[in-house]
Amino acid sequence: MSYAYQQQLDEFMAKIIAKNPGETEFHQAVLEVAESLIPFIEENPQYKANKILERIAEPERVIMFRVPWLDDKGDVQINRGFRIEMNSAIGPYKGGLRFHPTVNLGILKFLAFEQVLKNSLTTLPMGGGKGGSDFDPKGKSDNEVMKFTQSFMSELFRHIGPNTDVPAGDIGVGGREIGFMFGQYKRLKNEFTGVLTGKGIDWGGSLIRPEATGYGQVYFAEEMLKTRGLDFKGKICTVSGSGNVAQYATQKATELGGKVVTLSDSEGYIHDPKGIDAEKLAYVMNLKNVKRGRISEYCDKYPEAQFFSGKRPWEVKCDIALPSATQNEINGEDAKMLVSNGCFCVSEGANMPSTPEAIEVYLEKKILYGPGKAANAGGVATSGLEMTQNSMRLNWSREEVDAKLHGIMIAIHKNCVKYGTESDGFINYVKGANIGGFVKVADAMLAQGLV
């Protein structure tokens, strides 16, 4: 980056930091995007004159509210609820809800900001939003989860709607939580509409939505591999997390001939050198989704595997890394370790799992690196397909949805190649995703005037 661009970037970031104090993840997400966009905006002065970058970094609306509920002991509990309505230039706000004790305004603003560009990349008409609560579903009974989600929706319902803002799941929000929230919304509004996605298949959900983020992440990796004449066959893959995204990334990578050797949760990772095949994955799905147990229990069932407490899977030698747990789970040292062990492809299922230092390592070593906003866009894309099916009041088959998802991931990859190919032929997917996502939103904002 030239001196003049660096100066502009520094000035821009100084204002963002002053205006949004303490929101470190939000600063990190904006910086990564601004680094790609400032030189591009310089070449396209209509965006500069209309301060599009400054405007997309400012949420259209932020909603924060109290969520009181009674636990099973009859004690009063208070959580905080949020919805960030970031940008509606190309469609209704769309993005998940996260229930995790670490949730705060800065984390949700980073996620909402990323979501705007990601949703634009999907080719579907969706604006960007994100929300959630510092509620921790871990260790709570089904009854407590229901009480909390009903209280949460009792405030959120007045801000959302099928043509206004359509939330979905994220960390800590799966089928159970979406069900309770949908029920409460329907009761309060007396309306059966597609106001949430990730619904059950019998009440407005889409086939392939549970699989979509993990499948899409692997489809995106497959496209990146093709640019170098490679594929998944025989490749060792490390996956982090063991939730929704990790499970289906493991399934698709295995189907394509890869060997997934790790999974993790916040307590550590398991390494199974023989690979997590379909039968073992079925065990994991039951363990995590039904029994709500810990990943370490895998080793009781499969003694060939080992549990590494308090560690992350990036120390295991692999060809392809599929981070699928949470933000900043790969730091600069982890990235160096991955690359020096021979990893040549990182496709992100999680949002912003790599720190800026890690991204620097990938780009310097010119490995295939698919950032989350491109590689994990299959989840929200299939949510968009769920919205379409709800509007049409019909259901597409599994094959139809999967084919559409696959087509969208190929289109996102193509868009990244268009905007990210550098003079030596290297595809900088960070640049490609940031610019590719930005253009459509920016042009819509220009067309709609100063709103």
Ligand code: NDP
């Ligand atoms: P789940 O709640 O189903 O699973 C999350 C997994 O990540 C769990 O294994 C969890 O372990 C682990 N994890 C969560 N927080 C931490 C942490 N602070 N440190 C270490 N491990 C952690 O969530 P999803 O699979 O839905 O989401 C995973 C990632 O994918 C997130 O970054 C999310 O934003 C992103 N994503 C999800 C989409 C979706 O469709 N669901 C769409 C696009 C992106 P533990 O049980 O111990 O907490």
